[in-house]
Amino acid sequence: MVRFSNNLIGFLNIITLLLSIPILSGGIWLGRRASTDCEKFLQGPIIAIGVFLLLVSIVGIVGACCRNSCLLWIYLLVMFILIILLFCFTIFAFVVTNKGAGxxxxxxxxxxxxxxxxxxxxxxxxxxxxxxxxxxxxxxxxxxxxxxxxxxxxxxxxxxxxxxxxxxxxxxxxxxxxxxxxxxxxxxxxxxxxxxxxxxxxxxxxxxxxxxxxxxxxxxxLANIKNDWKKVAIVNIIFLIFLIIVYSIGCCAFRNNRKDNSYTGYNKAYP
Known part of the structure; x- marks a missing residue:
């Protein structure tokens, strides 16, 4: 029986998967019509974000819904790295934008x-x-x-x-x-x-x-960047809290997978 945490992780990753499609499509579209350095500069990060969300979502869905402990472990590892990077970036954004005013x-x-x-x-x-x-x-x-x-x-x-x-x-x-x-x-x-x-x-x-x-x-x-980064840092804090919650649910799903796999293995050993 697939447990609640597995279902929830699967549902959240389906939403992320659907979100990644327009992001990736937008990056590809921008790349085809890019005529300036500005547009070309935006193309790369948008495509990278879209591909990252797509791959992570697929790994999360398969790992949670198919009770694949290996894929779910990879998903949790990526999530953990993302949480660390996001935390470091948030601190960094506050530090480097601390100075400067008109x-x-x-x-x-x-x-x-x-x-x-x-x-x-x-x-x-x-x-x-x-x-x-x-x-x-x-x-x-x-x-x-x-x-x-x-x-x-x-x-x-x-x-x-x-x-x-x-x-x-x-x-x-x-x-x-x-x-x-x-x-x-x-x-x-x-x-x-x-x-x-x-x-x-x-x-x-x-x-x-x-x-x-x-x-x-x-x-x-730089004044514009400072204002924008302050806003982004605040959004990052909210997103960071969300990621920690998802990561915690993912850990529960991973534990459920291991229990189910152990139980299945036990039944096969002792029919």
């Missing part, structure tokens, strides 16, 4: 961001040219700067509550003292040759360049 600018409705305010680990990820090329591509594809073009007056613009990426990537730093023309077009003052602020020299009115290669743009991305 600086309020007098008379402005937005904050500005500096790369040096964030953890060294995050800074190195942003300074890696391969990583930044992909992130830059994603920012350009999202048209985050083009969405600012509302032909506002300067006073209207500076009172906007810009997102970290808009503040860091779509305009020059306030300390550059550039002349406002529109939201993404700023003139350098007459006689401007160089500045102590690197981003002032990096800024370009070319709409495909703007401040995408500025340190402030990298800092704006």
């Amino acid at each position: 600086d309020a600018v007098s008379g402005r409705g937005f904050k500005e961001y500096r790369l040096g305010d964030y953890s060294n680990w995050l800074q190195k990820r942003m300074e890696n040219s391969k990583n930044w090329r992909r992130i830059r591509s994603c920012i350009q594809d999202s048209d985050v700067c083009q969405s600012l073009q509302k032909n506002e007056s300067f006073n209207q613009f500076v009172n906007n509550n810009l997102s970290p990426i808009q503040s860091g990537c779509c305009k020059p730093p306030t300390d550059c003292n550039f002349t406002y023309v529109n939201e993404t077009y700023w003139n350098k003052p007459a006689g401007f040759t160089s500045s102590d602020i690197q981003d002032c020299n990096t800024w370009s009115n070319d709409q495909s360049a703007l401040c995408y290669d500025c340190q402030s743009c990298r800092a704006g991305v």
